[in-house]
Amino acid sequence: MTLAYIDYLILAIYFSFVLGIGWVLKRGVSSSSDFLTSGRSVPLWITSLAFVATNLGAQELIGMCASGAKYGIMTAHFYWVGAIPAMLFVGLFMMPFYYGSKARSVPEYLALRFDEKTRGFNAITFAIMTIFSSGISMYALGLLFQLVLGWSFFGSILLSAAIVLVYTYLGGLTSAIYNEVLQFFLIVLGFAPLSILAVSRAGGWEGIKAHIDPRWVHSWKYMGDPSQNPMGVDTIGMVIGLGFVLSFGYWCTNFLVVQRAMAADSMSAARKTPLVGAFPKMFLPFIVIIPGIAAVALSNMHGGYELPLKPGGGPDYDQVLTTLMAKFYPSGLLGFGLTGLMASFMSGMAGNVTAFNTVFTYDIYQSYIRKDAPDSHYLTVGRLTTIFGTLASIGAAYLATLYNNIMDLLQLVFGFVNAPLFATFLLGMFWKRTTGHGAFTGLLAGTTAATLTHGLTVAEGKGGWITPMYEYRSTMAQNFWVATFAFLACFVVTVIVSLATAPRPKAELKSLVYSETVMPQEPETPWFRRPWPVAIAVAVICFVLNFMFR
């Protein structure tokens, strides 16, 4: 793929806007909470788009298009079964506690609800994990731009890291959130044309159906038997593992996304952030997944597009998106699309860096290193943490070039740590009897259960390092079940240990637990703008989408 001068001009204009936004926002930063939590002042339309955009990183874009080609429309389960119900749940039921408890972060909620050891465990694992995922996404950026455009691997990493560093250093969380929204617009306007052009070239949805294996165009029809669908998953594993445990764990407890809602300017806006965000989220499969399916149909038609191949043979699905762009986009729009890709890499990194900042400054530094300093001290620490976080991400990206296997291992380990988290929050928020000792031992038990499940089962040659007792048809099915067992173990152990330990007095649990909290009512808001009606509208549309592509 070759770029014209005009494509570089578009990229340069984007960079100047991003830096300019950071520069202007710098004036609004005068305290640590402005810098680390946006001073709880961001309007709803911005938080809701940022909530969706944080997750729409470039790896997601490339990965969803790749999965579209590899598994077909079943990939939409990640949206219509996974994300949407979880987003409705976090908005309706969990945000009143996150926002109402005045916690500044998810780990801080754990400290208020349970105890320091539970917070410490969550804060430290989260901090390490964000740095590594930021590093891994930079590594992916470097590889992609090296492969597609022939740019220098470290050159593109250092350039994008420098830009991210400048705008997050200047404007903090607000700057990261604003640029995520700009990135969201770029992605939609930059990739919707690709979907339209590729699908119409293939003769519309009917044309695609005529030139592709029917299992690629039905999301539910072949779910009954794992051997019959391209993902190799069963309905129960998918609905419970993905739809319940993994998605609820991600959207409801991962501070990276929850932080966007916690920056909202009111309780009402915080609750509606994920609900309103669900509207664009539901339709993203048409932009990110459908081009991958169209690519397979086009390739089967042999009309000028062939799926990219790996050097060793077999399709290289990760390159589907960029090869489609090269075939369908003229210079100009091509630069715009690549700018969108670069933007999503950068804002993914900025999201990680800002979440890391908040957790490090408030949950690690202020809690365990220096407790009672003036606020200006924590603002300085937050700014310095930005620099440290960016440098550490670059270090992690460098590490990834040296030891690719270590990165896989780390992601696996963090998966084990994350898998049971949702059980802890569910019990903590809705069962007042849950205790700190219960939560902590539950988390350890869940992580152990995840590790054991992975060690005792194999899928596509992965896992089974203790002794292989069961084989799944795909690593995806294995992931779903690992998460399910982790959730169950955490749930059961938390309940047992809680019942055996002393409960916390009711008075301390106000605005932390459902039964001790008055859920927010909004009598002055018109009924159609209250959380429940908005959520019901989302649920109905989501059901229709599932039904249409069944």
Place this chain on the structure above:
Amino acid sequence: MLDLRVPSGWFFLIMGVILTVLGLFSGYSAALTTVNANLYSGLTMLVFGGALLWLARRAS
């Protein structure tokens, strides 16, 4: 605080102008389509950018 609609509005107006001009006057084309993608995307961005600026203006 900065109204995000203003910088995003200007950004997409500028992008819209660049792509529309390219679509009208340049011979840039792509391998697999005869559609003037630059022109239509450019016009969409002009409308989108203009709408953002209009909303920001109305709010202030």
